[in-house]
Amino acid sequence: MTNPIIYPEPIEQAIASLENWLQSIGEQNILRHYSLSPRSLALLLLQKDPTIWQTLKQDDKQQQEVEVLLTVAENQLQYPVDLAIAESREKHARNLAGITIQTTQPAANSTQEILHRLSVNPITGFPILMVILYFGVYKFVGEFGAGELVDRIEGFFEGQINPIVNQIVAQILPWQPLQDLIGNDYGIITLGIRYATAIVLPVVATYFLMFSLLEDSGYLPRMSLMLDRLFKSIGLSGRAVIPMVLGLGCDTMATMVTRTLETKRERLIATFLLSLAVPCAAQWGVILGLLAQKPAALMVWGGLIVAIFLFVGYLSAKFFPGTSGAFYLEIPPLRLPKLGNILTKTWIRMKWYFWEILPLFIWASVLIWLGKLTGLFDLIIRGIEPFAVAIGMPPDTAPIFLYGFFRRDYGAAGLFDIQQQGGLTGNQLVVAAVVLTLFLPCIAQLQIMIKEQGLKTTAIMVAFIVPFAFLIGYCVNLFLNVLGVTL
């Protein structure tokens, strides 16, 4: 090393003693497999590097010796050792930068800088956030993805593919139940694959496209800093904004991303809120499509879900001990995203999502087929019917709640089917949409929840969510009826 950093005297002394000590113990040195120079090891020990200390803990005697040396250095310095080391390095780096870097006057008023200021200033930033959500999420994903695209692909399936499939199976398969497995009302192709490709995929694709765009532009960290205070009141921090926004795309993916949150408490609350009150793109896309003609119904649904999200978040912040995680985030410069990168990212996420759901949708079709064949399905549906009726739904919506157990979006897609046949009033649509939004997460998300939070915690969450969803549905229905509101 040509020009080593010189640390304050007590630290240099501590480094020297640690170096001597490391050399004196030679082969017994528990840290020797790191293949670092004694000076580097000494510095890492002084900075209390977690990995090195973890290794050191395996040998009580060596750990004690290091602790003694460290205490001596700390007492001499009267200052945190790690801070002193960082300061020396900073100073060294600043000197180096001063010698080698020529700075031109930074453009204080570049477009990038102005856009940054507008996006984080509270007066302009919150309206910008609203505009981005309105156009990016509502207009692009909701109206274009869930409306336009779904209509077209769905129409193509209903008009072109399903009749052909039904015709073919009717000709080559001699047995009615076998025909039903592939085609007709609940067939693998006519229901499972149709739901996956025609109803869910366009919504998810447009959402991931929008998310990748926001991600690459550098806007997401700004969104986090704008929303940190609000999130603190529900026991989270600005850091949780990204998983929550991702949850509006796919809750399963978002539950995995909660791993990046700092405290166990934050991860717990985020997972809980994701599974209860954050509908995934496929779900809210379909619901948006259902309620699009009834703005009042849409407002009731949206308002209620947001209110439940905030209120349950607030309660869980009170209920779970501890404080919100600290919020600090580097804010990268705003950049014009590269189209190629965005398309690649979207493509990878879509592929992951599609292969994740397709087998589940096919299985759901098979299970429904089996259930129908054995009569078990009818039995379960009859069990659900009283609940459906209690929340003001016609009995033939009971299967939707059963589908909803397989996947929330699957249930929503089923609701879409019934609505196409013109079977529901505005009030019923709102109640069904609310219950399905709050209802149990899909099977994939449940698996990830168990993986991230353990079986016990997940079971408690589920035991809360299911009755809560129906209770809220019951209350909404009651409330609308008592007030005599027709949406």
Next chain:
Amino acid sequence: MNALSKVQIGQVQTVAQLQTQDITIRRKLMALGITPGSSLVLEQRFPSYVVKVGYTRAALDREIAASIFVR
């Protein structure tokens, strides 16, 4: 010595002290280049603190910002 909540926005400040017992917060601040002796510019306080340190820009919440003292 001044708390970050008291200083003027947009002026170059020199960090005097980090007053926090929380080692993870201190580490994070150090990693962002906020150490005693370094200079920073406070850009805003609401809804979160935004500071510029060298070529880096960082958002901090109130609690963390309260541990930074400048002169």
